[in-house]
Amino acid sequence: MSWELYYTSAERGVNPHSHGFCTVARTETMPIAVVERLESLSHYSPVYPAGSDRADRNPVAWSHWRIPVGARTRSVLSRVAFVASDYTGRAGNFAHHVLLEPSEQAPAGPVALLREPGVMEARWEAGPMMLPARIIEAAPSQDPPGASGATWPARLAEAFVADPDRPAYVIYEAGADLLPMLGEAVALLPTALRWQVTFSTYFTELPAGLACAWRCVPAGSPAVAAARGAPGLVIDLTGNDPAPV
Secondary structure (H helix, E strand, O other): EEEEEEEEEEEEOOOOOOOEEEEEEEEOOOOOOHHHHHHHHHOOOOOOOOOOOOHHOOOOEEEEEEEOOOOEEEEEEEEEEEEOOOOOOOEEEEEEEEEHHHHHHOOOOHHHHHHHOOOOOOOOOOEEEEEEEOOOOOOOOOOOOOOOOOOOHHHHHHHHHHHHOEEEEEEOOOOOOOOOHHHHHHHHHOOHHOOOOOOOOOOOOOOOOOOOOEEEEEOOOOOOOOOOOOOEEEEEOOOOOOOOO
């Protein structure tokens, strides 16, 4: 059974006296160390501030992380996004994390499960709540996504197979939805590697102790300069990549 956690800016959280940015719902049996790790993955820095006419182009951070839980490593699916107005009327963010059992890892890979209806939520409208453990059915469609015409997903897959420890960067225009094309890249990997690849569609910095193989960086964010100077594969979808994409 999976564990899950919801984190946002709220008047009350699940912990006594908690308010502001806090956990508003989580699986009751989740160890505190895991709660703290997922909370640390819940922060969000918008590319465009609240009130900007481009605020709706702030990217959703769809991610697959692999975190240690006791003696095992477990997969975490995450959705972290900008919220224009919280309970105080100020801008905030909303995060939903689902930590999977190995039996819940669909052979199609993490993107397929992220895109499966009902797995990830975009809001929490109830009050603070402890949740029962949840069963995620590991059976979304096994059909690979349709070809988009882009060649860069194949370059990502090839780079990961060649050296899983060397990260690759994708620089893109804010507002673009990269998740379907990351799904293409995952589908090109051998089945045994699909749950080994980690990624974030809005990468800002590497969380302590974790890996991120595919780092997608929107134009206008501070991470672009580091991405362009990084060794290894850098794919620039904004038109500044000297190699074809």
